[in-house]
Amino acid sequence: MKLFHCFRLLTTLSLASLSTIAFTADIKPNYFFISLKWPKTQCQSKEGSCLPKEGSPSLNDFVIHEFQALYFSNGGILANCTTGTKFQPSKIADLVPSLQKYWPSLSCPSRDSMQLWKEEWEEYGTCAETVFNQHDYFAAALRVYKQINLLKVLAHAGIKPNGTYYPGYAINKAISKPGLGDIAVSCRDDEKGLTAVLDYITFCASNKGKRIKCPGHSFWIxxxxxxxxxxxxY
Structure with missing residues (x-):
């Protein structure tokens, strides 16, 4: 079973235990985390970045990293739900061009992004079947992604991908201004050995596939x- 960061959202946004929540058919997610990744960070990391075998990913904009259902009663992310339906590529055929661009596989060695979407559906999507079927799960992630328009939000505040170090408060302010609320920011190591290179930023989305304001306070990894x-x- 894969371990992952689990966020507890009560009055603050903070790092909780590494765990999963057992899935039952009557569990309905309260809302979702959508994490948007800056692909150039992975390109410059030790593990590197490989383009998928098909499609043209957007490498000069944020892309979707994860779309995870959150169950508020336990304060955790639902994952690895074995009672869900199997992934069927035909169900998302109309979404493939958009998914290839905005939710690509960038892992090495190169692979078809369909494998990534299969993994995401099996790990997280099946845990959200009380609100989304397979098609609607991926469609909701794409819809929220476009509603956020993160690169534009940051650019409006003068925060651009130019290799500059920006203060955390400036990023918080830029994102809170358009009503996106509090966020979780994750980083990778820089050349100085500090975990200070922007990797991905996590926002919140409703069960209806709309961006919502996250509760609590900004949290930094x-x-x-x-x-x-x-x-x-860059």
Whole structure:
């Protein structure tokens, strides 16, 4: 069973235990986490980035990293639900062009992004079947992604992918201004050995596939030794 970061959202947004929640048919997610990844960070990381075998991913914009159902009663992300339906590529045929662009596989070695979508459906999508079928799960993720328009939001605040280190408070302010609420920011290591390169930012979405304001306070999975300054790579 894959371990993953589990967020507890009560009055604050904080890191909780590494665990999963057992799925039963009557569990209905309260809302979703959608994480948007900056692909250039992975390209410059030690593990590298490989283009998928098919499609043209958007490498100069944020892409979808994960779309995870959250069950508020237990404060955890639902995952690895074995009672869900099997992934069927035909169910998302009309979404493939958009998914190839905005939710691509960037892992090495290169592979078809369909394998990534299969993994995401089996790990997270099946846990949301009380609100989304397979098609609607991926359609909702794409819809929320476009509603956020993260690169534009940051650019409006003068925060651009130019290799500059930006203060965390500036990122928080830029994102809260358009009503996106509080966020979770994750980083990778930079050349100084600090976990301070922008990797992905997590937002919240409703069960109807609309962006909503996250509760609590902004949470950082980044290094604070440099004053919460974060590098936004070229």
């Amino acid at each position: 980044c290094d604070s030794r440099n004053g919460n300054y974060i590098k936004f790579p």
